[in-house]
Amino acid sequence: MPTAETTVEACPECEGRVGVESEVRAGEIVECPECAAELEVVGVSPLMLALAPEADEDWGE
Amino acid sequence: MPTAETTVEACPECEGRVGVESEVRAGEIVECPECAAELEVVGVSPLMLALAPEADEDWGE
Amino acid sequence: MGTGLTVVKCGGTAEVRAEAVCAGVARLVREKRPVVLVHGGSATVTELAGRLGVPLGELVAPDGTVSRRTDPATLEVVTLALAGKAKPALLLELARFGVPAVGLTGLDAGLLRARRKTALRTVVDGRTVVVRDDRSGRLTSVATPLLHALLAEGMVPVLSPPALAEDGLPVNVNADRVAAAVAAALDASRLVLLTGAPGVLADSADPGSLRARYQVGDGRDPAVGGGMTVKITAAREALEAGVGDVRIADGRFTDTVADALDGLG
C-alpha cells in the first residue's frame, strides 16, 4: 500500500499501479514495480507518467 | 624666462630651449617654440624629449 | 568586365538585418554568382566587453576623428566577439539558407596582413598624447589563394578582422576597408557596403539629408561624418582599384539589401 506521502498513477505501459513519493521532481525516472518499465515523471501536480526516453550515450568532452 | 612651474630642456632637433609645465605627462606632445618640431615627452623625471613619431592615420571601426 | 564577384560588407551595428543579408547572399549563390561576405560586429563587441568587465575606450585624434581604443584586453574581446560569436551567428543563418559558408579571419593562411599603428595620437584633457600599445592596424595586403580556392568550390568566405601584424600578433583593422581591399585584390565586379543608416548621409543625425548620388571626390568630404567617413574612404579605395560598381546601401531592410545585391550587369 502507498503511504500518505505517495501518489499512485497508472503505468502507461502495463496500467499497473506505480507509487511515487510526493517530493518527486519533474524529469525524474521511476520504475514500474509490475512491468519494470522506466517511466519519466512528466508532470508532478497532477502526477503524470510517460515511458522514459531511451538512455542517450554520453562521453563528455 | 620659464616660471617656477616650468622645466627647460634642449630641443633634440635645434637644441633650442623648450619649456615644459611640471604637470606634463609621459607621452605628451609639445612643440619646440624655436623650430616648431613636435616633441614627445619620453620621460618626466628627469624631463626627456624626443622627436615625436609621425602621426598615424586612424579611422576607427 | 570583371569576375562577376560581389563583395558584401555587413556592418557591426545591431540594426543591419543579418537575415536579409544572408537571404541576399543565398540568392546570389543560387544564381552561381561568387560572393565574399565581410563583417564587423561592434554591437557584439560592446555586449561582450560589458559582460567581461572590459572598459571600452576611444581615441580622439587631434583632427577630431574618433576611433576605438584597442588595448590588448579590447583586442581579445574583439577577437572573441567576431570569431566566436558574430561569425558563428552568420554561419548559422547562412546554413539555414543552404549556403556553404566558411568563416575566416585575417589570421587564416596569412589572409590579412597589417601594419600595426605603433604611435597613435589622442587628445586627453586638451593635451595631445602618444599611445604606443594600441593593437589596431592598417591593412597592407590580402592573400588571395584561400579565397580563390573556396570560391572555386562554390563556397562563400565569411571574413572579419583581426589581421596579422608584422610582430606575429593580431591587430584590429577596419572591416569596411577590409571589404574594399578584398574587392580590389579579387578584381570584384561589385562592392556593397551595408550600413545601419539610409545610404550616404550628409548629416548622420538627419536621415532626411540623404544624397541619392554621392560623387567620390579626391578629399575627405566635411559634410559626411561618423562611421560614414570610413565607408566613403573604403568606397574610394575600391573604385580607384578598378571595382566598377560600389554601393553604400541601407542594411536595415530586406528590400534595400535585395536591391543593392541585385541586378549585376
Add this chain to the structure above:
Amino acid sequence: MGTGLTVVKCGGTAEVRAEAVCAGVARLVREKRPVVLVHGGSATVTELAGRLGVPLGELVAPDGTVSRRTDPATLEVVTLALAGKAKPALLLELARFGVPAVGLTGLDAGLLRARRKTALRTVVDGRTVVVRDDRSGRLTSVATPLLHALLAEGMVPVLSPPALAEDGLPVNVNADRVAAAVAAALDASRLVLLTGAPGVLADSADPGSLRARYQVGDGRDPAVGGGMTVKITAAREALEAGVGDVRIADGRFTDTVADALDGLG
C-alpha cells in the same frame, strides 16, 4: 596504403604543449605531408566561463560517466572559447612556424553534423533525472569537400566543435571523436590523439601504470578511466574505419609529440 594524411588531435587541457604540436605539424607540412589538426579547449572554456560568470555543471550518468552539462549558456561559452580564443591562438602559433592554417568549426560548409542528445540522464541527489535542453550531440557525418580543397592547397585545416544539429543550431561534440571521424572520412594514414598524460593509462591517478601497448578490444575497458575512455573509444572507431596507425601520445613534451608525429611509413 592510405593517403599519407595525418590527423592530430591536441587536447583542451592546459598541459598539452601547443608549441610542440605546432612545431610537429610544421615539420609534416615542410615534408609535404597533409595534416588536419583537431583541437578542444576545455581550459579556455573553464577560464572564460569564470570570467563571464557562467556556472559550469556536470552530468553524471547512471553508469557513473561524467560529462559536461551543456546548457545554452555553456554552449555559447564553448563556442566563444574554441572559435574565438583557442583557435586564434593555434593559428598564430602555426603562423609563427610558417604553416598556412585555416581555422574551422563544424558550422563551416556543413563540415560536422550531429544528432543532438535530446534526452540525457543524470543522477542528482541519488535520483535519475532526464535533461532535455542539453546542447551536446553525437557526430553523425563529416563533409569532406572543404577539407579536400584546403589540403589540395597545402593548407592545414584547424578544426574544433561545435557541430551543426538537425534543428539548425550548434551542439558541442567530443573533439577526440571528431578527430577519429575526420580520420575515417578522409581515409587518413594516421590518427594521433595527444593528451596531457603519458600515453594510455590503466589508472589515471598513477602515471606509472602506463601500458606500452594497448589492445583495443570490443568492450569498454574497466581499467581505463576518465577522459582516456573517450580516447580509447575514438581510437577504436578510427581503427575499425581502416585508419592503420592510431596513437595516443603524451602531448606535454616536445619529443613525445615529435615521436608521435614522426616516421610515417
